[in-house]
Amino acid sequence: MSDKLISRSEDFNEWYNTLVLKADLADYGPVRGTMIVKPYGWALWENIQQALDRRFKATGHQNAAFPMFIPESFIKREAKHVAGFSPELAVVTHAGGEKLEEPLVVRPTSETIIGHTYAKWVQSYRDLPILINLWNSVVRWELRTKLFLRTSEFYWQEGHTAHATAEEAAFETRQMLDVYTDFAVNDMAIPVIPGEKSEAERFAGADRTFTIEAMMGDRRALQAGTSHNLGQNFARAFDIKYLDQNNTLQYCWTTSWGLSTRVIGAIIMVHGDDQGLILPPRLAPYQTVIVPIFRSDEEKGPVMAAVERLGRELAAGGIRVKVDDREQLTPGFKFNDWELRGVPSRVEVGPRDVANNSVALARRDVPGRAGKQFVAQDGLVDTVRQLLDDIQAAMLEKARQFREANTHMPQEYDSFKEAVQDGFARVWWAGTPADEARIKEETKATIRCFPLDQPEASGVCFYTGRPGGRMAIFARAY
Amino acid sequence: MSDKLISRSEDFNEWYNTLVLKADLADYGPVRGTMIVKPYGWALWENIQQALDRRFKATGHQNAAFPMFIPESFIKREAKHVAGFSPELAVVTHAGGEKLEEPLVVRPTSETIIGHTYAKWVQSYRDLPILINLWNSVVRWELRTKLFLRTSEFYWQEGHTAHATAEEAAFETRQMLDVYTDFAVNDMAIPVIPGEKSEAERFAGADRTFTIEAMMGDRRALQAGTSHNLGQNFARAFDIKYLDQNNTLQYCWTTSWGLSTRVIGAIIMVHGDDQGLILPPRLAPYQTVIVPIFRSDEEKGPVMAAVERLGRELAAGGIRVKVDDREQLTPGFKFNDWELRGVPSRVEVGPRDVANNSVALARRDVPGRAGKQFVAQDGLVDTVRQLLDDIQAAMLEKARQFREANTHMPQEYDSFKEAVQDGFARVWWAGTPADEARIKEETKATIRCFPLDQPEASGVCFYTGRPGGRMAIFARAY
Numbered sequence: 001m002s003d004k005l006i007s008r009s010e011d012f013n014e015w016y017n018t019l020v021l022k023a024d025l026a027d028y029g030p031v032r033g034t035m036i037v038k039p040y041g042w043a044l045w046e047n048i049q050q051a052l053d054r055r056f057k058a059t060g061h062q063n064a065a066f067p068m069f070i071p072e073s074f075i076k077r078e079a080k081h082v083a084g085f086s087p088e089l090a091v092v093t094h095a096g097g098e099k100l101e102e103p104l105v106v107r108p109t110s111e112t113i114i115g116h117t118y119a120k121w122v123q124s125y126r127d128l129p130i131l132i133n134l135w136n137s138v139v140r141w142e143l144r145t146k147l148f149l150r151t152s153e154f155y156w157q158e159g160h161t162a163h164a165t166a167e168e169a170a171f172e173t174r175q176m177l178d179v180y181t182d183f184a185v186n187d188m189a190i191p192v193i194p195g196e197k198s199e200a201e202r203f204a205g206a207d208r209t210f211t212i213e214a215m216m217g218d219r220r221a222l223q224a225g226t227s228h229n230l231g232q233n234f235a236r237a238f239d240i241k242y243l244d245q246n247n248t249l250q251y252c253w254t255t256s257w258g259l260s261t262r263v264i265g266a267i268i269m270v271h272g273d274d275q276g277l278i279l280p281p282r283l284a285p286y287q288t289v290i291v292p293i294f295r296s297d298e299e300k301g302p303v304m305a306a307v308e309r310l311g312r313e314l315a316a317g318g319i320r321v322k323v324d325d326r327e328q329l330t331p332g333f334k335f336n337d338w339e340l341r342g343v344p345s346r347v348e349v350g351p352r353d354v355a356n357n358s359v360a361l362a363r364r365d366v367p368g369r370a371g372k373q374f375v376a377q378d379g380l381v382d383t384v385r386q387l388l389d390d391i392q393a394a395m396l397e398k399a400r401q402f403r404e405a406n407t408h409m410p411q412e413y414d415s416f417k418e419a420v421q422d423g424f425a426r427v428w429w430a431g432t433p434a435d436e437a438r439i440k441e442e443t444k445a446t447i448r449c450f451p452l453d454q455p456e457a458s459g460v461c462f463y464t465g466r467p468g469g470r471m472a473i474f475a476r477a478y
Numbered sequence: 479m480s481d482k483l484i485s486r487s488e489d490f491n492e493w494y495n496t497l498v499l500k501a502d503l504a505d506y507g508p509v510r511g512t513m514i515v516k517p518y519g520w521a522l523w524e525n526i527q528q529a530l531d532r533r534f535k536a537t538g539h540q541n542a543a544f545p546m547f548i549p550e551s552f553i554k555r556e557a558k559h560v561a562g563f564s565p566e567l568a569v570v571t572h573a574g575g576e577k578l579e580e581p582l583v584v585r586p587t588s589e590t591i592i593g594h595t596y597a598k599w600v601q602s603y604r605d606l607p608i609l610i611n612l613w614n615s616v617v618r619w620e621l622r623t624k625l626f627l628r629t630s631e632f633y634w635q636e637g638h639t640a641h642a643t644a645e646e647a648a649f650e651t652r653q654m655l656d657v658y659t660d661f662a663v664n665d666m667a668i669p670v671i672p673g674e675k676s677e678a679e680r681f682a683g684a685d686r687t688f689t690i691e692a693m694m695g696d697r698r699a700l701q702a703g704t705s706h707n708l709g710q711n712f713a714r715a716f717d718i719k720y721l722d723q724n725n726t727l728q729y730c731w732t733t734s735w736g737l738s739t740r741v742i743g744a745i746i747m748v749h750g751d752d753q754g755l756i757l758p759p760r761l762a763p764y765q766t767v768i769v770p771i772f773r774s775d776e777e778k779g780p781v782m783a784a785v786e787r788l789g790r791e792l793a794a795g796g797i798r799v800k801v802d803d804r805e806q807l808t809p810g811f812k813f814n815d816w817e818l819r820g821v822p823s824r825v826e827v828g829p830r831d832v833a834n835n836s837v838a839l840a841r842r843d844v845p846g847r848a849g850k851q852f853v854a855q856d857g858l859v860d861t862v863r864q865l866l867d868d869i870q871a872a873m874l875e876k877a878r879q880f881r882e883a884n885t886h887m888p889q890e891y892d893s894f895k896e897a898v899q900d901g902f903a904r905v906w907w908a909g910t911p912a913d914e915a916r917i918k919e920e921t922k923a924t925i926r927c928f929p930l931d932q933p934e935a936s937g938v939c940f941y942t943g944r945p946g947g948r949m950a951i952f953a954r955a956y
């Protein structure tokens with residue numbers, strides 16, 4: 001951990017990998033492809049969980065838990081699903097000292113076991129809707145690990161709902177996309193673009209997949225959450241049927257939606273800088289850190305008294321505060337340490353501050369003197385609370401400006417090729433899946449989404465020259 | 479779900495199995511031995527998690543997440559550990575479409591992967607202590623399932639700590655036992671006996687195992703949580719070493735402690751009755767349910783207005799309240815339904831209550847008229863809050879009296895044999911592990927623990943006649 005953090009512009013990839021380790025967010029597990037989420041990273045995830053869980057419950061969902069083991073045969077019941085997930089499965093063949101009659105897969109996602117179970121639970125329209133969410137981990141075998149972005153096991157939530165009508169399922173799919181958008185924008189300070197996936201990027205087994213797409217600091221895209229309208233595909237594969245009010249047997253309509261620890265990668269890559277993480281105040285494990293400054297035992301007494309009093313006041317005011325009273329470390333070392341870990345604000349208290357009844361208050365998102373002010377100790381809770389709101393808003397605005405500045409509108413393929421090397425391309429699209437595949441082959445860029453927010457008119461496709469195109473966002477993606 | 483709940487005295491086992499399903503706590507998973515925890519059961523578990531997590535954080539612990547996959551070779555590093563867990567392992571042999579070079583086990587518990595990782599993380603005394611807790615699920619292969627009590631995959635927390643000295647590890651082990659005891663007594667309303675396990679019942683790899691033991695409604699014992707002093711066993715097996723202040727390399731001292739969804743089984747079996755669950759107010763997903771009573775639309779209007787107003791008031795007062803406004807169900811059906819699900823209190827509002835500005839308030843733990851009173855709508859929040867406190871205290875007291883009434887003090891083996899058919903036997907014990915094994919063989923009773931609360935004197939062993947015995951609790955156990 002003694003090596004310096006490489007600069008973001010120099011090598012974004014290396015900057016990311018080093019930062020995750022140095023900021024104590026996560027570590028590599030002993031099995032290739034696995035991740036240990038360390039306490040600081042998990043505290044961030046717990047805040048993310050709470051922010052989402054509150055929204056899930058407010059929209060009528062309940063949590064539950066389903067087994068991690070799924071009979072291998074279940075995966076094969078939905079044709080597209082098996083094609084999509086088979087190559088990534090981890091398989092349990094032995095248990096309790098014996099070979100199993102049927103191998104079990106460790107869930108890559110739970111649509112199949114949910115389908116099997118809902119078929120048991122649902123008899124009549126009175127049993128609908130079922131609105132369940134699971135917080136768990138899933139396994140998709142990966143050899144090239146990138147912490148938080150691509151690991152064999154990752155943590156997420158998966159919502160699974162069943163409805164009586166197509167309309168209700170469509171409403172649910174969009175409602176949960178709205179929940180994700182609201183969370184991303186307001187809590188992560190990430191200006192995501194909500195939209196629909198193209199056929200090529202759809203979830204294996206879905207009729208329609210919606211997504212929120214974000215631009216990272218290296219101008220690549222990251223899919224930060226998805227919401228799938230599964231139509232009747234899983235209902236037919238697993239026989240989820242209900243008797244309607246006319247006593248007719250009907251297939252259900254189902255949805256699923258998920259958001260994972262991958263968003264921690266997004267927070268790092270959207271907001272971080274050469275000094276380290278910058279965490280959005282709403283989600284940061286510590287919203288402010290208090291660093292005492294003194295040169296002698298004589299100074300230490302009154303400084304620590306003020307530090308501890310202010311720490312108690314901030315905590316009582318509902319601010320997540322850390323008092324850094326570590327011995328044998330200089331204030332400068334502590335500043336760097338908490339900047340690396342992305343704590344949004346810092347309170348410094350020295351002898352002069354004690355005398356003046358003031359503190360120095362620094363904001364992480366504005367480096368150096370420009371981000372530092374001297375404020376009164378009286379009313380510090382309100383001052384810090386206001387600063388945190390300002391930081392949250394400024395982070396969102398900065399990310400939005402960055403995305404806008406790096407979103408291009410090429411009119412034909414040559415300028416498109418340049419555009420996707422350097423950000424998002426916003427273009428009219430009327431091509432075929434084969435056209436899309438060719439573009440991916442040639443540029444590595446894919447359709448991230450058709451934004452929900454479409455211009456009223458349609459336009460001429462930049463690639464095929466066909467009229468009637470929808471607005472699409474192309475980008476190279478994580 | 480239409481079949482009646484069998485009475486507890488008639489067939490305790492069948493009563494339990496039926497109740498878990500009928501009260502919507504859990505269901506069987508498709509793979510033999512697995513469990514689905516349904517929303518009502520998971521809401522109970524979430525309350526248990528919060529009650530424990532608060533205590534873990536107050537004692538300085540942080541949450542983290544470790545991978546579920548452990549290289550098979552890790553399990554073999556600690557000799558007693560491998561002997562204890564090998565027969566129960568689920569093994570992943572294939573992943574990503576290929577046979578793995580080394581099979582992976584799905585964690586049965588995480589001491590080994592923790593040991594491997596702490597060895598990397600700990601260099602110096604400054605890195606200690608490590609105080610980490612994990613909320614996850616683990617797999618121990620079981621074929622004879624009993625929901626919550628014995629399933630192949632179960633949910634729990636596992637704490638894993640590393641310390642510089644034996645004294646600190648001993649303190650931690652006992653501190654976490656105290657945390658479990660406090661939680662069990664004050665939140666679950668279960669008067670557990672904290673004590674130490676005999677050698678035969680110790681965790682595989684521990685120097686000392688402490689436990690909290692509870693008496694179920696059928697007078698059998700259930701181990702509700704354990705705290706292990708692992709000494710230097712795992713530190714030596716995984717090379718967890720630190721440089722002390724004198725620059726000498728030392729092995730760490732480690733502990734682990736766990737409590738699982740099995741305690742939901744304990745809550746059911748300690749408190750439940752022939753009508754169903756009785757949930758302790760501190761943990762109940764709903765602490766009170768409001769049932770409207772009306773015969774006509776004319777009555778419905780004012781009744782529902784009062785019901786909704788009272789519902790808002792109770793919720794605003796911090797009481798977890800459910801308004802049961804389901805149509806087409808009679809009040810009597812709803813009473814039975816919520817009694818089955820163990821909601822601690824019930825508010826009934828009919829036309830006469832509206833006229834009198836009163837409600838009927840029933841407590842679940844006292845059946846029939848004796849448990850029902852008419853109280854004013856004014857101040858209902860305080861009235862319900864007080865009632866919930868009374869119920870919580872009464873449930874604990876009732877369970878304590880039941881345990882005392884069924885704890886026997888046999889003086890010799892013949893009366894011991896009778897005693898353990900009918901409750902706990904509190905006896906002086908100075909026997910050998912072989913003696914203990916023989917008693918288990920002959921009576922199915924084991925030493926549940928040597929209670930921490932020992933008489934000052936020692937006594938003559940009921941079995942061997944030897945002097946110097948410690949007080950032990952023997953019982954048949956789940």
